[in-house]
Amino acid sequence: MSAPQKPFSRTVAAIPPSGIRKFFDLAQSMQGVISLGVGEPDFPTPWSAREAAIHALEHGATTYTSNSGLLELREAITDDLADRYGVRYRAADECLITSGVSEGLDLTLRALLNPGDEVIVPEPCYVAYQPCVAFAGGIPVPVALDPGDAYRLDPAIIGAAITENTKAILFGSPSNPTGSAQSAADLEALAALAREHDLWLISDEIYDRLTYHGTHTPAAVSAPERTVTLGGFSKSYAMTGWRVGYACAPEPLAQLMHRIHQYTMLCAPHMSQIAALEAMRTAQDDVDEMVADYDRRRRLFSKGLDELGLTCPVPGGAFYVFPSIASTGMTSEEFAEGLLTQEKVAVVPGNVFGPSGEGHVRCSYATALPQLETALERIARFIGS
Amino acid sequence: MREILTVLESDAHASAERIATLTGIDEATVREHIAAWEASGVIRRYKTVVDWDRFGDQRVTAFVDVTVAPERGRGFDDVAERIARFREIRAVHLVSGAQDLRVEVEGDSMKEVADFVAQKLSGVDRVTATSTHFLLRRYKDDGQLLTDPEPDQRLSVTP
Numbered sequence: 001m002s003a004p005q006k007p008f009s010r011t012v013a014a015i016p017p018s019g020i021r022k023f024f025d026l027a028q029s030m031q032g033v034i035s036l037g038v039g040e041p042d043f044p045t046p047w048s049a050r051e052a053a054i055h056a057l058e059h060g061a062t063t064y065t066s067n068s069g070l071l072e073l074r075e076a077i078t079d080d081l082a083d084r085y086g087v088r089y090r091a092a093d094e095c096l097i098t099s100g101v102s103e104g105l106d107l108t109l110r111a112l113l114n115p116g117d118e119v120i121v122p123e124p125c126y127v128a129y130q131p132c133v134a135f136a137g138g139i140p141v142p143v144a145l146d147p148g149d150a151y152r153l154d155p156a157i158i159g160a161a162i163t164e165n166t167k168a169i170l171f172g173s174p175s176n177p178t179g180s181a182q183s184a185a186d187l188e189a190l191a192a193l194a195r196e197h198d199l200w201l202i203s204d205e206i207y208d209r210l211t212y213h214g215t216h217t218p219a220a221v222s223a224p225e226r227t228v229t230l231g232g233f234s235k236s237y238a239m240t241g242w243r244v245g246y247a248c249a250p251e252p253l254a255q256l257m258h259r260i261h262q263y264t265m266l267c268a269p270h271m272s273q274i275a276a277l278e279a280m281r282t283a284q285d286d287v288d289e290m291v292a293d294y295d296r297r298r299r300l301f302s303k304g305l306d307e308l309g310l311t312c313p314v315p316g317g318a319f320y321v322f323p324s325i326a327s328t329g330m331t332s333e334e335f336a337e338g339l340l341t342q343e344k345v346a347v348v349p350g351n352v353f354g355p356s357g358e359g360h361v362r363c364s365y366a367t368a369l370p371q372l373e374t375a376l377e378r379i380a381r382f383i384g385s
Numbered sequence: 386m387r388e389i390l391t392v393l394e395s396d397a398h399a400s401a402e403r404i405a406t407l408t409g410i411d412e413a414t415v416r417e418h419i420a421a422w423e424a425s426g427v428i429r430r431y432k433t434v435v436d437w438d439r440f441g442d443q444r445v446t447a448f449v450d451v452t453v454a455p456e457r458g459r460g461f462d463d464v465a466e467r468i469a470r471f472r473e474i475r476a477v478h479l480v481s482g483a484q485d486l487r488v489e490v491e492g493d494s495m496k497e498v499a500d501f502v503a504q505k506l507s508g509v510d511r512v513t514a515t516s517t518h519f520l521l522r523r524y525k526d527d528g529q530l531l532t533d534p535e536p537d538q539r540l541s542v543t544p
Contacts, residue, residue: 028541
């Protein structure tokens with residue numbers, strides 16, 4: 001017996017597997033590795049949320065919820081966006097609870113794009129952005145941001161990439177992998193550009209609470225009528241495995257996203273939604289403590305890298321630094337592979353986040369301080385060798 | 386400046402240089418503040434939280450609820466301060482509820498703690514009753530969980 005010989009999806013087959021996979025396999029095969037390659041918090045989920053989930057399971061919250069998600073959770077999210085940022089979405093028909101931002105992104109792109117539509121994706125960026133655009137039938141248009149300009153969304157650079165086929169601009173702020181947080185002024189300029197060319201802004205704000213200089217600015221402040229705000233609980237509340245996020249969008253688009261969601265995911269996990277609601281209600285102090293701890297690590301680690309000649313601007317958000325390794329003369333893959341095999345420190349080569357990430361590596365400081373200090377010693381030894 | 390104290394609270398032997406790196410406050414300012422706080426009593430002392438059970442010491446702790454007759458003009462202060470001076474006493478708190486003071490007593494054996502409560506504490510002037518609860522196991526102390534940490538289940542590299 002043989003499997004069918006007709007070709008698989010050409011779109012999917014044309015997209016290479018994530019470069020992160022290779023490093024995962026390599027790092028996983030070794031013992032005693034200090035991993036700076038982890039894109040998730042090292043804090044446990046706040047206990048109040050975990051305890052609420054245990055209670056929910058005991059009391060039978062094991063069923064589907066409404067497709068949109070628990071209304072109470074949607075209301076908590078839209079109220080929170082209104083209170084913190086003055087951004088107003090309606091809980092009833094403009095907010096959808098998703099299985100993480102990943103699903104929210106997929107729904108947004110599938111609801112928005114027709115074949116041939118272009119989506120501008122400033123990079124270096126999260127590894128899934130460009131593949132998700134392609135999966136939805138669109139054409140990702142990568143635009144390299146300038147590390148010398150702190151990876152800001154320079155409207156001049158973005159504007160130059162707009163064509164008559166451009167449908168949307170997709171970005172994350174604060175960013176994975178660079179940690180850059182966009183300014184209100186740049187987001188305002190981007191909104192003006194979107195209005196001028198009739199574009200959507202798709203803003204991944206999963207790291208919104210993990211910012212260090214003042215408050216986070218959501219893109220929807222400048223252009224609520226054309227912005228999709230994607231957020232979730234994975235990073236800020238250390239709830240990666242719970243798979244719960246949200247997508248807020250103007251009603252006509254939100255309803256199309258809802259249609260896909262109801263035929264595919266149906267709903268986000270019930271007990272995870274309850275845990276997320278509890279986290280929003282009771283875990284702000286936990287979040288504040290995590291941010292304060294990340295802040296200390298961020299200072300120590302970026303200073304340490306700088307002293308090693310791995311130029312490293314102190315990032316404004318998330319828990320990544322994206323130092324330049326140009327001074328070593330190595331490619332980002334050579335650096336990451338050498339550091340892992342010689343010194344057992346795992347970092348992610350910058351080129352997996354787009355060609356403009358070449359010459360950099362992504363280091364996550366979601367690791368205890370003593371581990372970071374040991375990692376710095378090992379990196380120093382590696383560079384010295 | 387609160388940040389300096391936060392670092393010291395979690396790592397009492399952090400150097401000024403390290404605190405400066407972690408907080409972004411310059412080293413001289415860090416030193417200045419620490420000296421001022423030591424002088425003014427904001428920093429009472431530098432402490433190490435020890436899990437004596439894990440070390441293997443057989444220490445015994447009891448929480449004793451103490452009822453006292455307050456004194457005109459001084460309330461509970463005099464008697465509380467008198468009790469607090471005993472070497473065996475680790476903590477004294479005035480609490481609401483049926484009893485007045487909650488006292489933490491430590492000794493090398495149950496007999497030592499029991500003798501102290503029966504002979505010393507109960508005999509303090511104005512102490513009218515005591516109720517002793519021996520500590521069986523410590524799970525969290527001084528904000529520090531003493532159970533084994535959860536293992537890191539994260540994969541080595543994730544997006």
